[in-house]
Amino acid sequence: QVQLVESGGGVVQPGRSLRLSCAASGFTFSNYGFHWVRQAPGKGLEWVAVILHDGNTEYYVDSVKGRFTVSRDNSKNTVFLQMNSLNVEDTARYYCARWGADDYRRNWYFDLWGRGTLVIVSS
């Protein structure tokens, strides 16, 4: 079954850390890049980070640079998001999304999403 399953969310105090996981199944994991997209309660979607299929290319939204790190383990078909120095503005549901492309690789899109994991930063 083709799917992404996130885990690792929870309630954490400001300044603490959390590591999210995204387990993939049903497709060739190493062929794809993966993104993290978050959604604060009642708000819209915000792109957070990406790790491309090569495992060496990462990008982050400015608000998490230096605090969040994305990584992948191709042997475990899993993507991780290490989140340090969390603050209340990081409270959101975090989705893992696969970066797919059309046949000509000119158009890229989130073609598979997990159900997300909820992170609440609160004292």
Added chain:
Amino acid sequence: EIVMTQSPATLPVSPGERATLSCRASQSVSSKLAWYQQKPGQAPRLLIYAASTRATGIPARFSGSGSGTDFTLTISSLQSEDFAIYYCQQYDNWPPLTFGGGTNVEIK
């Protein structure tokens, strides 16, 4: 950073009617635009990419148009399952990838 602006924020529509959603980019994104649908408690779902190409399994009542800075998502005859929030997203110039704020299509 390219800012994506969607209008209206809320769109009341009766079942069977046409819905027209707008998305504007702060600078040209060519045709590098996608649309996603999100229902309450669910993850987003890809509807359209390349501004006008329907994703696999998406019904023909969904159509996208536009290029440059102005884009439109049209739902030709709204079904009950189409009431949801719709987001546009550009992938022409990134990072960061950016989404619009969403349009909530609700029952009139």
